[in-house]
Amino acid sequence: MNIVVIGKSGQLASEIAKLSVDDTNIICLGRLDIDLLNVDSISEKLIDLAANAVINASxxxxxxxxxxxxxxxxxxxxxxxxxxxxxxxxxxxxLVHVSTDFVFDGKSNLPYSVNDTVNPISVYGASKAEGEKLIQKYLPEQSCIIRTSWVYSTFGNNFVKTMIRFMAEKPELSIISDQIGTPTFAGGLAKICLHAAMNNTRGIHHYTDNGVASWYDFAVAIQELAIEKGLLDKVIPIKAIGTKDYPTPATRPNYSVLDKSTLKEQFPNIELMHWRKQLSKMLDVLKLELS
Structure with missing residues (x-):
């Protein structure tokens, strides 16, 4: 089986490339390898590669x-x-496509289900919601959309690696405490995407690690675990602040926890782990890579 992964320079595609499955070839393509703005060119590339499925991680x-x-x-x-x-x-x-919690407005106080109405509040969220609509228009019976949130990995730039760098360089940090979601290790998401590509998994599903956190909670956990593992050698103060104290060009959802109930049926062999446990495992790998 030949599975084409789009977005080879990103953290998700990098995690997918690490996976090994018998009788399955994972072919990662970047922007110089495929022209996503030309339908005929894409079709020809997929035929040339004898692709059986595509994972869009770009x-x-x-x-x-x-x-x-x-x-x-x-x-x-x-x-x-x-x-x-x-x-x-x-x-x-x-086609397996990765989408985002940003398609929701964050005004709920309950985890968002796959059937909840999307209502993005940023350009990024609106563009991802539009991408979902086009998949459902052109490929309704042969597609799987996986929404996720707060993704991090040892690859690329992400919140975890940025926090570790800041904690080593700065005397203190102020982190937002009133935006709630779920950190998600890209390694677990990679397994879900590959499973969906290799099986008859269709429709929209939500995948994150278990548990919930604010960005402040996430940062505190990063520091505690990084100190424990020797990735940091000193503790700095971390101050909890509100969104109003740290204005950004894009509006973020205040609450974007995703309901993962459909996973039990569609991905029966996937073991969900608490985000802090996944974070600990990722930091172990990061330490090995830095040593």
Missing amino acids: AYTAVDLAETEPEQTYLLNSEAVGNLSMACANVKIK
């Missing part, structure tokens, strides 16, 4: 920059996704 993810670059954001998160959907329809193969 996206414009600079949430604040997206507010001033809406055309570029929609180009990558919407138009390119529509093109990829049409190409997969042309060659009759499956």
